[in-house]
Structures are given as structure tokens and as C-alpha cells.
Amino acid sequence: MKDILREIGMIARALDSISNIEFKEYHLTKGQYLYLVRICENPGIIQEKLAEMIKVDRTTASRAIGKLEINGFIEKRDDQHNQKIKKLYPTEKGENIYPFIKKENDYSNMKALVGFSESETEIISTLLQRVRKNIEIDWEYVKKGNKRNY
Amino acid sequence: MKDILREIGMIARALDSISNIEFKEYHLTKGQYLYLVRICENPGIIQEKLAEMIKVDRTTASRAIGKLEINGFIEKRDDQHNQKIKKLYPTEKGENIYPFIKKENDYSNMKALVGFSESETEIISTLLQRVRKNIEIDWEYVKKGNKRNY
DNA sequence: TTAATTTTGTTGCAAATACAACGATATTAA
DNA sequence: TTAATATCGTTGTATTTGCAACAAAATTAA
Numbered sequence: 001m002k003d004i005l006r007e008i009g010m011i012a013r014a015l016d017s018i019s020n021i022e023f024k025e026y027h028l029t030k031g032q033y034l035y036l037v038r039i040c041e042n043p044g045i046i047q048e049k050l051a052e053m054i055k056v057d058r059t060t061a062s063r064a065i066g067k068l069e070i071n072g073f074i075e076k077r078d079d080q081h082n083q084k085i086k087k088l089y090p091t092e093k094g095e096n097i098y099p100f101i102k103k104e105n106d107y108s109n110m111k112a113l114v115g116f117s118e119s120e121t122e123i124i125s126t127l128l129q130r131v132r133k134n135i136e137i138d139w140e141y142v143k144k145g146n147k148r149n150y
Numbered sequence: 151m152k153d154i155l156r157e158i159g160m161i162a163r164a165l166d167s168i169s170n171i172e173f174k175e176y177h178l179t180k181g182q183y184l185y186l187v188r189i190c191e192n193p194g195i196i197q198e199k200l201a202e203m204i205k206v207d208r209t210t211a212s213r214a215i216g217k218l219e220i221n222g223f224i225e226k227r228d229d230q231h232n233q234k235i236k237k238l239y240p241t242e243k244g245e246n247i248y249p250f251i252k253k254e255n256d257y258s259n260m261k262a263l264v265g266f267s268e269s270e271t272e273i274i275s276t277l278l279q280r281v282r283k284n285i286e287i288d289w290e291y292v293k294k295g296n297k298r299n300y
Numbered sequence: 301t302t303a304a305t306t307t308t309g310t311t312g313c314a315a316a317t318a319c320a321a322c323g324a325t326a327t328t329a330a
Numbered sequence: 331t332t333a334a335t336a337t338c339g340t341t342g343t344a345t346t347t348g349c350a351a352c353a354a355a356a357t358t359a360a
Contacts, residue, residue, distance in 0.1 A: 002275040005165055005259050007282050009184070012162030013205040014282075014289035015155055020348090021292050030316055030347080034159070048338055055163040057318045062340060064316080084325045084338050107300035109155050111288050112281045124277040125152035127270060131262045132157050132164075138261050139164035142171050150257035170318090180317080180346055198308055207348045212310060214346080234308050234355045 004131070015108055022104055026097050027071070031056075033101050035064050036090070039074050040098040044087045055139060073097065154281070165258055172254055176247050177221070183251050185214050186240070189224050190248040194237045205289060223247065 020030050028036065034054050039045060045053075051061035065088065068074045073094040076086040090098065113121055142148060166181075173183050184204050189195060195203075201211035215238065218224045223244040226236040240248065263271055292298060 001256065001259060001263070002271050003255075003259055004262065004271075004275050004278055005255060007275070007278040008158055008162050009166065010203075010205045011278065011282050011285055012158050014285050016159065017205065017207070017348090018285075018289055018292045018298075022298070024349095029314095046338075053160075055160045055167065057167075058339075059319075059341085060317050062338095066340090067316095082326075082338095086339080104300060105153075105155060106151065107298070108285070108288070109151060109153055112154065112285050113151070114284045115280065116277075120277060121152050121154075123273065124281070125154050125157070127266075127274040127277075128154055128157040128161065130265065131274070132161050134264045135161055135164045135168075135258070135262050138258070139168055142168045148168075148172070148257070150254060167318090174319095179344095196308075208309075209311085209349075210347050212308095213348095216310090217346095232308095232356075236309080 008131075011112070015112070018108060019104060023101065026100060028073075028097070028101075029067070031064055032068055032073075035061070035068060036073055036094055037098065037101050037105070039068075039088045040090045040094060043089045046085045046087060048085075050088065052140075055136070057143075068094075158281075161262070165262070168258060169254060173251065176250060178223075178247070178251075179217070181214055182218055182223075185211070185218060186223055186244055187248065187251050187255070189218075189238045190240045190244060193239045196235045196237060198235075200238065202290075205286070207293075218244075 016031075019033055023033050034056075035050060038050060038053060042050075042053075047061050047065055048058065050065070051058045054061070056064075065074065065076075069076055072091055074088055074090050076088060079085050079087055113124075116124070138148060169183055170180050178186065184206075185200060188200060188203060192200075192203075197211050197215055198208065200215070201208045204211070206214075215224065215226075219226055222241055224238055224240050226238060229235050229237055263274075266274070288298060
């Protein structure tokens, strides 16, 4: 069985490392860009869903989002019908940075796919989505305290 | 241009999260399994190369490896001809844990590839290697303090 | 050979990360 | 309706992570 985990790990760490270095210019500290782009693209999303989307611990998301709020990139709004949840929205400042994050991410994506044909790009994209759907099942399972049997 | 970065990030975080939870049983703290497997598979490797291989900061590798040594999983040996480098080797204890890490990683890999045909597995593996080679160029470039133009 | 540069490694910070544990609201079941 | 469970969010604590800055050996250039 071919090992794809290590390749994925290497690629992800390299990309994240690059982004973190490049976003310091915008005063975004480690990991914050992950949350900000998704809040911009999904205004009104709640923390819990955002953490699931990114695949990060709830408590990590809580603090990262708290810091984004403190620094004025996003704001939390109370919901009319549900006192428990807090909906997340980008501020003006957040919206203004979004294009830069997007541009950087697109550039990295383009560099990652250098030498790929149109159809190869399509293929890797589709296959990765399938991998992601496969693995998020186990992630949620293990995160909830269940034990995998291997 | 299809976005593959986010899928890769999600998959990588999910897998890493699962592994970190599962390896607590072996008293390996966050991230340590990454180093230990590679030292077992590449005995005599030096820190610098290991950090490059994993795609992690040199200083992070330094501390992770230091802790693996303290906890008796690996040992650092001086080189005959080069006083600067320290070659890394697994200890008996490290060797003994290796099969368990391998087994867990293989299981995750298998779960990630559920529903994949033999040829699809081959394809994603090959494409990911190409992505990794593409992106490690930028990683080393940015890590050295250079600025990408995008 | 001597000087400049690169390689390899460590430590001082500041910050992110995540498990445990807790609270509070919402939802579901009895 | 009331009780049990699930959802959503935060804080305490311990740990990892990584940029700066430094040191020392090795390599390359002058």
C-alpha cells in the first residue's frame, strides 16, 4: 500500500509554514489566516462548525477566534433565537485583508500544481476530496473519545 | 484553478490529530512520532536533514529530538570526522515502539484510501509526490528569508 | 593561510495548541 | 413536564512551536 500520509503531511507543513511567514506582514499570527478566510467566506458561521471545518480542536479555535476579535479582524454577534451560539463575521479590517490572503493562497496553490495539466489538477482535487471525506469520519470518531481498532 | 491546499490542510490536521491521540498510549507527546519513525528508518540521520525531511523549523526539531533523547527513545552519537554533527539512532525502546507507529500509520493510510482502486492509489501517490517536490522549493526559499513575488 | 560564508546546533522568548474540566443553553427521551 | 443527553463555549494548565539571536565547527573564497 502506497503511503500518501507522509507526502500530505510534508506538503501541509510546508504550505502552512510559508503562509505564516508571509502573513506576518498583515499582523496575523500563526494559524489565524485559516480562520479569517473561512469567516469571510462563510459569514455567520459559529465556532464549533469552523473548528470542524478546519479540523482543529474546539479550544484552539476558541482562542484563535478570540484573538482575531481582540485584534479587530472579526466580530462575534449574538443570535436572536439561540443564546448559546455566537455568529462570526469579518469586520471592515478583516474584509480588507481577505483579498491578500486569497491571493497568497492562490499563488501557493499555483506553485504546488506547477507542471500539472488541466486534467491532472482535476484528478488530484477530486481524489483529495475523497481522502478528506474518508478521514474526517475517523477524526470525529477519535476526537469524541472513541478508540479505533487496528 | 481548483484549490487543493485546503483539502491537504484538513487531511493533514485530521491525521496528525488522530495520531497524537493514539500515541499517547506509548508516551509519545505531540509530533514526536514524526521524528521517531524517520530516525528508525534512517539511522544516523542528522537533525538538520530530519527537519528538512519533515518540513519543520530547525529549532522545533532540536527540541523534539532532545525530548525523544531524554525519554530514552533515541540517542545522539558524535561523528568521527565531523565534530559539529550529531547522528541520531533509535534505542532499543525506540525500536520496540516503531512497529506500533507503523501499524497505526498504515491503518490511517488504509482508511484514507477506502474506496480507492489500485490505480487511483497509484495516481494520487504520484501526484502528491509531484506537489511535494514543487512546494518544497518555495518552502526552502521562504524559510531562508527570501520573499516570494505574488 | 587567512577571511568570509555556510552548516549545524542550541537557548530566550512569545505564542499557539490541545486535553481536562467546567458551565450554560438546547434538544431529545421518558 | 421533567430528566437525560448533546451542543456550544470558555478557562486552567502543560506542552509544542518557531522566530531571533547566538555559538562553534566546517567549507569555500580570496
